[in-house]
Every structure is written in C-alpha cells, then in structure tokens.
Amino acid sequence: xxxxxxxxxxxxxxxxxxxxxxxxxxxxxxxxxxxxxxxxxxxxxxxxxxxxxxxxxxxxxxxxxxxxxxxxxxxxxxxxxxxxxxxxxxxxxxxxxxxxxxxxxxxxxxxxxxxxxxxxxxxxxxxxxxxxxxxxxxxxxxxxxxxxxxxxxxxxxxxxxxxxxxxxxxxxxxxxxxxxxxxxxxxxxxxxxxxxxxxxxxxxxxxxxxxxxxxxxxxxxxxxxxxxxxxxxxxxxxxxxxxxxxxxxxxxxxxxxxxxxxxxxxxxxxxxxxxxxxxxxxxxxxxxxxxxxxxxxxx
Amino acid sequence: xxxxxxxxxxxxxxxxxxxxxxxxxxxxxxxxxxxxxxxxxxxxxxxxxxxxxxxxxxxxxxxxxxxxxxxxxxxxxxxxxxxxxxxxxxxxxxxxxxxxxxxxxxxxxxxxxxxxxxxxxxxxxxxxxxxxxxxxxxxxxxxxxxxxxxxxxxxxxxxxxxxxxxxxxxxxxxxxxxxxxxxxxxxxxxxxxxxxxxxxxxxxxxxxxxxxxxxxxxxxxxxxxxxxxxxxxxxxxxxxxxxxxxxxxxxxxxxxxxxxxxxxxxxxxxxxxxxxxxxxxxxxxxxxxxxxxxxxxxxxxxxxxxxxxxxxxxxxxxxxxxxxxxxxxxxxxxxxxxxxxxxxxxxxxxxxxxxxxxxxxxxxxxxxxxxxxxxxxxxxx
Numbered sequence: 001x002x003x004x005x006x007x008x009x010x011x012x013x014x015x016x017x018x019x020x021x022x023x024x025x026x027x028x029x030x031x032x033x034x035x036x037x038x039x040x041x042x043x044x045x046x047x048x049x050x051x052x053x054x055x056x057x058x059x060x061x062x063x064x065x066x067x068x069x070x071x072x073x074x075x076x077x078x079x080x081x082x083x084x085x086x087x088x089x090x091x092x093x094x095x096x097x098x099x100x101x102x103x104x105x106x107x108x109x110x111x112x113x114x115x116x117x118x119x120x121x122x123x124x125x126x127x128x129x130x131x132x133x134x135x136x137x138x139x140x141x142x143x144x145x146x147x148x149x150x151x152x153x154x155x156x157x158x159x160x161x162x163x164x165x166x167x168x169x170x171x172x173x174x175x176x177x178x179x180x181x182x183x184x185x186x187x188x189x190x191x192x193x194x195x196x197x198x199x200x201x202x203x204x205x206x207x208x209x210x211x212x213x214x215x216x217x218x219x220x221x222x223x224x225x226x227x228x229x230x231x232x233x234x235x236x237x238x239x240x241x242x243x244x245x246x247x248x249x250x251x252x253x254x255x256x257x258x259x260x261x262x263x264x265x266x267x268x269x270x271x272x273x274x275x276x277x278x279x280x281x282x283x284x285x286x287x288x289x290x291x292x293x294x295x296x297x298x299x
Numbered sequence: 300x301x302x303x304x305x306x307x308x309x310x311x312x313x314x315x316x317x318x319x320x321x322x323x324x325x326x327x328x329x330x331x332x333x334x335x336x337x338x339x340x341x342x343x344x345x346x347x348x349x350x351x352x353x354x355x356x357x358x359x360x361x362x363x364x365x366x367x368x369x370x371x372x373x374x375x376x377x378x379x380x381x382x383x384x385x386x387x388x389x390x391x392x393x394x395x396x397x398x399x400x401x402x403x404x405x406x407x408x409x410x411x412x413x414x415x416x417x418x419x420x421x422x423x424x425x426x427x428x429x430x431x432x433x434x435x436x437x438x439x440x441x442x443x444x445x446x447x448x449x450x451x452x453x454x455x456x457x458x459x460x461x462x463x464x465x466x467x468x469x470x471x472x473x474x475x476x477x478x479x480x481x482x483x484x485x486x487x488x489x490x491x492x493x494x495x496x497x498x499x500x501x502x503x504x505x506x507x508x509x510x511x512x513x514x515x516x517x518x519x520x521x522x523x524x525x526x527x528x529x530x531x532x533x534x535x536x537x538x539x540x541x542x543x544x545x546x547x548x549x550x551x552x553x554x555x556x557x558x559x560x561x562x563x564x565x566x567x568x569x570x571x572x573x574x575x576x577x578x579x580x581x582x583x584x585x586x587x588x589x590x591x592x593x594x595x596x597x598x599x600x601x602x603x604x605x606x607x608x609x610x611x612x613x614x615x616x617x618x619x620x621x622x623x624x625x626x627x628x629x630x631x632x633x634x635x636x637x638x639x640x641x642x643x644x645x646x647x648x649x650x651x652x653x654x655x656x657x658x659x660x661x662x663x664x665x666x667x668x669x670x671x672x673x674x675x676x677x678x679x680x
Contacts, residue, residue, distance in 0.1 A: 050531070052567045053566050061534060088677040088680075092436070092679075094485065096399070096430030100395070249567060250567055
C-alpha cells in the first residue's frame with residue numbers, strides 16, 4: 001500500500017514537472033506575443049506594459065515585483081527604453097535568474113541592426129537613447145531576430161522542448177516572410193510618401209515600408225509640442241503637400257488635430273504595440289492593423 | 300515691501316522656467332494657440348535629420364547624478380523673513396557591485412540653517428543583496444529606515460517643499476537616518492497580493508524623538524507594506540510601522556505608524572493625469588523619567604492632482620505634537636502648485652499656514668527649484 005502511494009506521488013511529481021511552464025515576464029506586449037508564439041504551451045507569459053501605454057513611462061508598481069520574483073525569463077526591449085522603471089523593479093525582485101547577466105535575462109535588442117545611434121549625447125537634445133532608437137520591434141524583420149533570441153533562451157532553459165521551440169520559430173519566420181511581402185505590396189504604391197509623426201518612434205517601420213517621416217510634433221524627443229514647433233510643422237505640411245500625421249495611442253490627439261485642421265492633413269493613430277486596440281492580439285495583427293490604417297488614410 | 304521682493308524673485312524664476320519649456324499645446328484653448336501660431340508661422344527651412352554610424356560604447360561606470368535644490372521663501376514673522384538660498388546639492392553614485400549585490404552612495408552638500416555655512420555629509424551608503432533565497436533582501440550601511448512611508452524619501456522626491464510637520468518634529472528636517480542592517484522579505488500569502496516586511500536594526504542619528512548616540516541600546520524598526528491593484532488605473536497601499544529606541548535621556552521611546560496611499564493614473568494617458576491621496580499617522584510614547592510616559596501624536600494627509608502633463612496642484616494638512624512634550628502641537632495647512640517642464644526640472648510654489656499653540660503662528664510662501672543631471676535611480680512607487 002505504502003509503495004503504491006509513493007509511486008503515485010512520484011508519478012504526480014513527474015507529470016507536474018513535465019507540464020511546468022517557464023514563467024516569462026516581458027516589458028512590452030509585443031515581446032510577450034513573440035514569446036508565446038515560440039514557447040507555445042511551454043510558457044506562461046505576462047507583459048508589464050499594456051499595448052496602449054507609453055513604454056518609456058511605466059509606474060514600477062510593487063505587484064510587478066511579485067511577478068518578477070517568480071519569473072524564469074525576463075525579456076526587455078533594452079537600449080535604455082525602460083531605464084526609468086525596469087532597474088527599480090529588477091533590484092527589488094530578489095531573483096538572480098533574471099538580473100542582467102543572469103540565465104533568464106533576455107535583451108531583445110541583441111543582434112538588431114540599430115538606427116539613429118547618436119555620435120554625441122546631451123540632454124539638451126531631449127530624450128536621446130545613447131545606444132540607438134529603441135523602437136525596433138516596429139520592423140517585422142526585426143521581429144524575426146527577436147524570435148531567434150527568445151528561441152535561444154527558451155532552448156537553453158528548457159532543452160527537452162528545444163525541437164518544439166525550433167519548429168515554432170520556423171513557423172514564425174514563415175508567417176513573417178509571407179506577411180512582410182503582403183504588407184510591402186499593400187504599401188508599395190505609397191513608397192516615399194512624406195508623413196509627420198508625433199514622436200520619433202517609427203524609423204524602423206519607416207525603413208521597412210518606405211515611408212518618409214519628415215518631422216515630428218515634438219520639437220525634441222520627449223518634449224511636448226510647442227506652438228513654434230506646431231507652426232513649423234503646419235508650414236512644412238503645406239509646403240510639401242504632406243497629408244498624414246502619425247499619432248500614437250498614448251499621446252493626446254489635440255496637437256495633431258490642430259495641425260491637421262490648419263494644414264489640410266489627417267491624423268492617423270497607429271498602434272505601437274500589441275493590445276493597443278482589442279483587435280490587435282498578436283505581433284502580426286499589429287502590422288495588419290497599421291498597414292490597413294495607413295492604406296485607407298493614404299488612398 | 301519684502302513681500303514684493305519675494306514676489307519679484309518668484310516671478311523671475313517661474314518666468315524663466317516657463318520660457319524654457321513653453322506651453323503644451325494640449326493644455327490650452329485652441330484660440331490662444333491660434334494666436335501664437337499666427338505669430339510663429341513664418342517660412343522656415345525644413346530641418347534635416349542627421350544620421351550617425353557611431354555606436355556608444357558600453358561602460359561599467361556607476362550611475363552618477365547630481366540634484367540641486369534652490370529655495371526662496373517669505374515668512375510673516377521674524378526680523379529676517381525673506382530668504383533665498385541654495386539649500387542642498389545631492390550627489391548619488393550607484394551601481395551593481397557583482398551579480399549578488401548593488402551599492403548606493405548619496406552625498407549631500409547642504410546649508411546649515413544656523414550658521415549659513417555649507418557642509419558635506421554622507422546620507423546614504425548601502426550594500427543591498429540581489430539574490431538571497433526565500434525572497435529575502437538585506438541592506439547594510441547607512442540608510443533611511445522604513446518607519447512611515449514618507450521617511451524613506453529624500454526631500455527632493457517629496458511633492459511638497461518640506462517634509463510633513465510630524466517628520467520634522469520627530470526626526471528633523473531630513474527625516475530619520477540609521478546605520479545598521481535592514482532585511483526585507485516578500486511575504487507569501489494565499490491571495491497573492493504584494494506584501495513586504497522590512498525589519499531594521501542599528502543606531503540612529505540624534506533626532507528630537509530618538510538619540511542613541513550615548514546609549515548601548517539599539518534602534519529597531521519594522522514596516523509591513525501591503526499593496527493592492529484596485530484596477531488597471533488605481534492602486535492602494537496600506538502600511539503599518541513600529542519603532543523602538545531610546546531618547547536623549549537614554550529612556551525608551553516607542554512609536555507606531557500607519558500609512559495609506561491611493562493613486563489613480565489612467566494607464567493610457569499616465570503622463571497627462573494622475574491623482575494621489577496619502578495619509579500617515581504616528582503615535583509616540585516617550586519616557587521622560589522612570590515611570591513617566593508621555594504620549595504624543597502626528598498625522599498628515601495630502602492630495603495631489605495632475606491637471607496636465609507638467610502641472611500639478613496639491614493640498615496638505617498636518618497635525619503634529621512634539622516628542623516628550625505634552626499639550627504642545629502644531630497645525631499646518633499648505634497649498635501647492637508644481638510645474639515640471641521635464642522630469643529633470645521641478646518648480647514648486649507653496650503657501651503654508653502654521654498654527655502653533657506653544658508659540659506664535661505665522662504663514663510662509665516658499666519656492667523650490669529642483670534640477671538634476673546624470674542618471675538617477677527611479678524612486679520606489
């Protein structure tokens with residue numbers, strides 16, 4: 001009888017161990033979406049920031065410390081995008097695995113070809129990121145690099161399911177290749193179309209899909225629009241026949257709408273992350289949404 | 300006349316702050332914006348964005364920041380009632396030491412309110428573990444103990460120009476400092492909400508309520524912090540603190556504190572709007588002779604509302620007794636206007652009415668400019 005009980009307990013332990021998932025915490029939902037695609041049922045993922053939240057300014061709530069204290073993997077955008085809140089959370093997480101250099105710490109910017117790396121840095125230039133523009137996940141080709149980085153980490157931490165992760169990576173890349181062609185085709189007739197953006201967060205999207213961002217409503221990154229800047233933008237839009245102002249979900253639309261009214265342009269709010277609207281549930285939905293928004297605004 | 304001089308200083312400083320940042324277009328009426336636009340709409344050359352191929356090198360240097368605190372004030376009493384002075388410079392150096400710990404040093408160069416001389420002091424010097432088992436975190440060195448929520452802050456991080464009266468009356472203008480050891484643990488609970496217990500032991504500096512400089516008895520303090528996410532946009536923190544030490548007479552002083560903080564911040568537009576309501580109270584039992592215990596109280600409550608991206612208004616009400624002194628108390632009411640062009644510059648204007656039952660009452664108007672450079676670690680939520 002005793003032997004049977006021990007056997008049952010061992011069996012239960014073995015079963016629970018084989019079904020124990022890796023707890024993944026990401027800073028933004030796009031990284032969560034990619035981690036879920038690669039990890040499948042082997043991961044239990046949570047994103048700290050929501051899709052409609054400015055990832056520069058997230059409050060380091062103690063409840064996130066609790067999540068991080070139990071995490072096996074922490075995936076960050078890096079490049080100092082989250083410098084205002086991630087260090088405070090990590091230092092209180094009491095979890096060595098996910099500290100910088102730990103086995104579960106993943107800097108998703110690894111191997112990403114970065115844009116806009118400044119040659120000199122001065123706070124007078126606004127919120128400059130010294131390692132380069134950190135909004136790289138907005139190029140779906142970079143999504144493939146992020147997926148590879150996540151696959152490497154998951155395979156290292158859970159080698160038993162390496163084949164599953166590799167297979168999911170293959171599917172992710174195949175889907176991305178098909179989708180990128182589809183998106184590029186949809187936007188091909190608008191190549192080199194000049195647009196204005198609120199904040200400098202679209203250079204990777206711009207490069208992938210051939211738009212030309214001429215200027216920003218913010219006079220400097222992170223500095224709210226000023227009357228002189230808006231006046232300058234109105235002049236630029238009129239002079240260069242620019243019709244589109246790209247806004248982000250977490251910036252109020254008043255400045256963009258004011259400029260649109262005075263320049264004959266149109267405000268298009270694009271999603272910066274998965275979850276920005278209810279329809280955007282995955283990383284691929286993000287580009288479906290943005291490409292469709294742009295196409296309907298530009299035609 | 301002095302009031303006028305004070306007003307002039309304030310106007311110049313605030314005007315300077317506004318000139319640097321200009322008005323956020325989202326916060327003013329379109330008609331006003333249109334007037335400014337008409338003035339501004341002159342043909343201008345389109346700016347070219349420069350591209351660069353130089354990549355900044357990673358560095359193992361610690362994060363270094365310097366924060367200046369300039370103040371100007373007018374008080375309704377005293378022979379010298381207009382002040383304008385540089386209150387303090389705080390230099391912080393922090394970094395991880397190795398995979399197991401981080402270190403933090405904070406030096407303060409402050410003005411002595413009595414003789415007007417500047418002197419340097421070490422405010423914080425800590426080594427904090429990052430990876431102990433059982434959710435344990437240990438800090439060694441000099442730090443601000445977790446007795447009450449506000450005491451852990453440095454003055455520049457508090458919304459109002461000065462710390463609440465109860466902190467000043469019991470622990471001094473900068474709050475309570477301690478040299479010793481602090482241990483904190485995340486308390487597991489079936490409801491899976493954040494609960495953190497901090498326990499500290501060490502020696503405190505000389506303060507009105509505590510002074511174990513000559514005593515062999517140590518100071519013990521503890522704080523239980525409970526945090527609840529009420530919704531995506533609102534949170535509630537409730538804490539309980541306790542402290543046991545000795546006073547200047549080498550007799551026991553025990554204190555109990557309670558804190559309550561409600562925050563509302565819409566996640567989507569969290570840089571534009573927020574509301575904070577924080578309340579704390581303490582009970583202090585001080586032995587002034589063997590068998591003679593005097594119980595006094597302190598409390599404050601404040602509200603702060605962010606009316607647009609860079610402008611905050613607030614009100615604070617304080618009550619505070621004096622440690623070990625019966626029937627002496629102070630009641631303070633404050634109104635605050637805070638403007639911050641960026642997170643690196645904060646201008647605060649505060650009106651404060653102080654009523655004291657043991658000496659004369661007065662009002663004062665204070666202006667504070669906080670400005671920081673370098674990389675400063677984020678403050679706790």
